[in-house]
Amino acid sequence: xxxxxxxxxxxxxxxxxxxNECTLATCWDGDGAERRMMNMLSPFFSDGKFKDYLxxxxxxxxxxxxxxxxxxxxxxxxxxxxxxxxxxGPLDKGWIKLAKKRIVQCRRAGMGVVLWGxxxxxxxxxxxxxxKPAQYGNDxxxxxxxxxxxxxxxxxxxxxxxxxxxxxxLYRDAVRKGFKRSIGVHHNxxxxxFAGISDILFYQIQPGHNKEQxxxxxxxxxxxxxxxxxxxLARNPAxxxxxxxxxxGAFGVGxx
Numbered sequence: 001x002x003x004x005x006x007x008x009x010x011x012x013x014x015x016x017x018x019x020n021e022c023t024l025a026t027c028w029d030g031d032g033a034e035r036r037m038m039n040m041l042s043p044f045f046s047d048g049k050f051k052d053y054l055x056x057x058x059x060x061x062x063x064x065x066x067x068x069x070x071x072x073x074x075x076x077x078x079x080x081x082x083x084x085x086x087x088x089g090p091l092d093k094g095w096i097k098l099a100k101k102r103i104v105q106c107r108r109a110g111m112g113v114v115l116w117g118x119x120x121x122x123x124x125x126x127x128x129x130x131x132k133p134a135q136y137g138n139d140x141x142x143x144x145x146x147x148x149x150x151x152x153x154x155x156x157x158x159x160x161x162x163x164x165x166x167x168x169x170l171y172r173d174a175v176r177k178g179f180k181r182s183i184g185v186h187h188n189x190x191x192x193x194f195a196g197i198s199d200i201l202f203y204q205i206q207p208g209h210n211k212e213q214x215x216x217x218x219x220x221x222x223x224x225x226x227x228x229x230x231x232x233l234a235r236n237p238a239x240x241x242x243x244x245x246x247x248x249g250a251f252g253v254g255x256x
Contacts, residue, residue, distance in 0.1 A: 042077030137174025
């Protein structure tokens with residue numbers, strides 16, 4: 001980190017790692033990726049469970065957490081957003097307070113924070129959201145949570161959603177009014193459709209590839225001209241595959 005470690009941890013909204021310092025994360029574990037680290041802001045997770053998941057990531061040598069701000073049905077703890085247990089409406093001040101507390105705890109543990117605007121498996125929430133993308137982006141800024149993030153990613157698996165490129169741009173631009181750091185995109189496996197509207201490409205492939213194949217896919221992703229976080233290449237920790245992606249030029253990984 002460019003700022004001192006002490007400043008980063010005790011002034012977490014002012015001193016944040018740069019995007020390219022948020023390199024090592026482990027976002028899934030267990031059978032069928034049943035343990036979801038990205039859902040740590042869920043109000044259905046106890047503080048003890050949150051701490052267990054944070055400690056597990058730190059113990060693996062990670063320096064970054066990735067956290068959903070909206071997750072309807074994607075894995076354990078789903079059913080929350082900045083509006084509570086619905087999409088649009090008044091901001092849920094209770095959840096925002098909980099999310100801030102947990103994000104600050106991550107920062108004070110020395111972790112960079114990457115915030116994600118939407119999960120997948122939404123069963124309609126994202127369709128509603130993308131009908132008013134600028135409003136969602138503006139409301140995200142109003143929560144005050146983005147000031148703790150080094151990077152913001154528009155959504156998980158954007159190519160699953162019905163939103164047009166124009167809708168994604170409206171959403172991105174609304175976020176950018178108050179978030180001057182890098183914005184990322186993420187797609188279904190092997191796809192790069194929206195790379196051009198991003199600062200960073202968060203890339204994904206299906207499980208089952210070897211190190212040589214991971215290196216080749218890293219090169220393909222880098223050919224977009226964007227920095228690449230090889231975010232998902234397995235459904236559990238896969239250190240050797242992550243090392244292959246890093247050696248091939250990815251700046252970060254999500255299966256460390």
